[in-house]
Amino acid sequence: MSIIIRGGTVVTADMTFAADVYCDEGKIVAIGDNLDVPENAECIDATGQYIIPGGIDPHTHMQLPFMGTVASDDFYTGTAAGLAGGTTTIIDFVIPAPGQSLIEAFHQWQDWASKSAADYSFHVAITWWDDSVYEDMGTLVNEYGVNSFKHFMAYKNAIMADDETLVKSFRRSMDLGAIPTVHAENGELVFQLQQEMLSQGITGPEGHPLSRPPAVEGEAANRAIRIAEVMNVPIYVVHVSCKESLEAITRARNEGQLVYGEVLAGHLLVDDSVYRHPNSEFAAAHVMSPPFRSKDHQAALWKGLQSGNLQTTATDHCCFCADQKAAGKDDFTKIPNGTAGVEDRLAVLWDAGVNTGRLTINEFVAATSTNAAKIFNLYPRKGSVSVGADADLVVWDPKGTRTISAKTHHQNIDFNIFEGRTVTGIPSHTISRGKLVWANGVLNAVRGAGQYVERPPFNPMFDALTKHAEVNAPTAVNSD
Ligand SMILES: C[C@@H](CNC(N)=O)C(=O)O
Numbered sequence: 001m002s003i004i005i006r007g008g009t010v011v012t013a014d015m016t017f018a019a020d021v022y023c024d025e026g027k028i029v030a031i032g033d034n035l036d037v038p039e040n041a042e043c044i045d046a047t048g049q050y051i052i053p054g055g056i057d058p059h060t061h062m063q064l065p066f067m068g069t070v071a072s073d074d075f076y077t078g079t080a081a082g083l084a085g086g087t088t089t090i091i092d093f094v095i096p097a098p099g100q101s102l103i104e105a106f107h108q109w110q111d112w113a114s115k116s117a118a119d120y121s122f123h124v125a126i127t128w129w130d131d132s133v134y135e136d137m138g139t140l141v142n143e144y145g146v147n148s149f150k151h152f153m154a155y156k157n158a159i160m161a162d163d164e165t166l167v168k169s170f171r172r173s174m175d176l177g178a179i180p181t182v183h184a185e186n187g188e189l190v191f192q193l194q195q196e197m198l199s200q201g202i203t204g205p206e207g208h209p210l211s212r213p214p215a216v217e218g219e220a221a222n223r224a225i226r227i228a229e230v231m232n233v234p235i236y237v238v239h240v241s242c243k244e245s246l247e248a249i250t251r252a253r254n255e256g257q258l259v260y261g262e263v264l265a266g267h268l269l270v271d272d273s274v275y276r277h278p279n280s281e282f283a284a285a286h287v288m289s290p291p292f293r294s295k296d297h298q299a300a301l302w303k304g305l306q307s308g309n310l311q312t313t314a315t316d317h318c319c320f321c322a323d324q325k326a327a328g329k330d331d332f333t334k335i336p337n338g339t340a341g342v343e344d345r346l347a348v349l350w351d352a353g354v355n356t357g358r359l360t361i362n363e364f365v366a367a368t369s370t371n372a373a374k375i376f377n378l379y380p381r382k383g384s385v386s387v388g389a390d391a392d393l394v395v396w397d398p399k400g401t402r403t404i405s406a407k408t409h410h411q412n413i414d415f416n417i418f419e420g421r422t423v424t425g426i427p428s429h430t431i432s433r434g435k436l437v438w439a440n441g442v443l444n445a446v447r448g449a450g451q452y453v454e455r456p457p458f459n460p461m462f463d464a465l466t467k468h469a470e471v472n473a474p475t476a477v478n479s480d
């Protein structure tokens with residue numbers, strides 16, 4: 001089955017032009033005016049609409065086993081919901097239990113992800129360290145197409161990586177041509193503040209943000225960035241939620257350090273008043289880490305995106321329903337952390353970003369797709385509208401409207417942090433690997449149609465780092 005998209009305007013991260021786009025055998029085959037294509041090609045009329053690269057969400061956790069339960073959106077339902085929202089590739093996380101073989105965990109996640117409706121890739125978390133972890137990192141890069149390793153600086157007594165693990169893993173990542181990424185919250189401080197909140201009788205969801213103030217994130221972000229600077233490795237900070245970590249990133253980037261920042265759609269649009277809501281179930285539904293912040297932090301995050309100091313947007317899609325969140329009804333530290341977003345990211349960013357003039361349509365494409373593809377070495381196969389790229393495309397209707405609600409969304413969760421928000425700008429069609437899977441409100445996601453996407457190591461940023469290391473190599477006195 002081939003598809004011809006006629007009458008639209010192609011929008012990439014750096015160009016906007018009228019053209020038809022022809023896809024066949026899962027690839028973009030031709031881009032141009034009035035293309036001559038086979039009669040039996042399925043035709044999509046994109047008049048008055050944009051043709052953009054399929055969204056890439058570099059941060060999801062489908063069916064994650066976490067805090068005594070399992071995230072309610074699995075790899076099929078979660079990727080299907082993503083397709084309905086214009087996201088055609090996710091980068092999820094293999095998170096080995098401390099002591100678990102990284103390779104065994106990798107296969108476990110691969111087995112779970114085989115039901116995906118859209119393409120997927122994996123960051124692998126380094127949650128412990130010994131020689132086998134060192135070896136397995138090499139196997140994952142050289143044999144399994146992993147080029148990014150995640151480090152949780154939070155979650156003490158669970159998956160938290162201490163400084164020794166960060167230093168050893170950052171060095172190994174660099175040698176392998178893989179980029180280290182961090183969840184930057186100081187887990188020791190979180191743990192201490194959690195105990196203090198509980199001892200003061202603050203057991204409700206309002207204790208969650210009180211135990212993770214912005215300084216807790218800023219300290220960890222700065223520490224990780226400084227460690228990366230000393231080790232001469234690139235670093236990607238996930239879910240930057242506050243001024244403090246944005247400042248740490250901005251300072252380093254102004255010094256020429258290779259630091260990348262990711263912001264969640266939720267952190268740009270939802271503020272911390274949700275935790276003071278009289279309905280504790282409503283408040284608990286918003287418990288995720290880092291927590292939603294006050295409006296001044298949101299304003300700073302938008303400037304971070306506009307200035308280019310934050311490069312990607314994501315969702316950290318990690319769903320837990322009310323009955324799962326209730327595990328923490330008497331102790332907020334037991335509320336499973338996480339919420340949804342994979343279906344709404346593009347629409348809420350278009351509505352709050354493009355419709356307000358904060359982002360150009362090209363910056364929107366960069367922030368929802370192309371930048372993640374470049375940083376994680378998927379470009380131009382993903383994140384581009386170019387001949388030879390995978391036919392992952394969205395026909396975007398800038399005038400279409402939708403009111404977001406848990407009652408109508410496709411995500412397998414009974415809550416939506418964007419509930420009631422009416423957005424202008426929605427995907428009218430989503431094409432995943434050349435198949436029309438979303439068309440005018442009808443979802444035709446296919447269980448298992450998604451494929452694992454390998455990501456090669458040594459993306460171009462490593463050339464610069466290697467030269468920097470050579471030029472600044474230390475020398476011994478007697479070597480003169
Ligand atoms: C465990 C995972 C999802 N939960 C969350 N962000 O609150 C993460 O910390 O990114």
Ligand SMILES: [Zn+2]
Nearest residue numbers: 107108110111
């Ligand atoms: Zn397996």
Ligand SMILES: [Zn+2]
Nearest residue numbers: 183239289290
């Ligand atoms: Zn995280």
Ligand SMILES: [Zn+2]
Nearest residue numbers: 059060061316
């Ligand atoms: Zn996460």
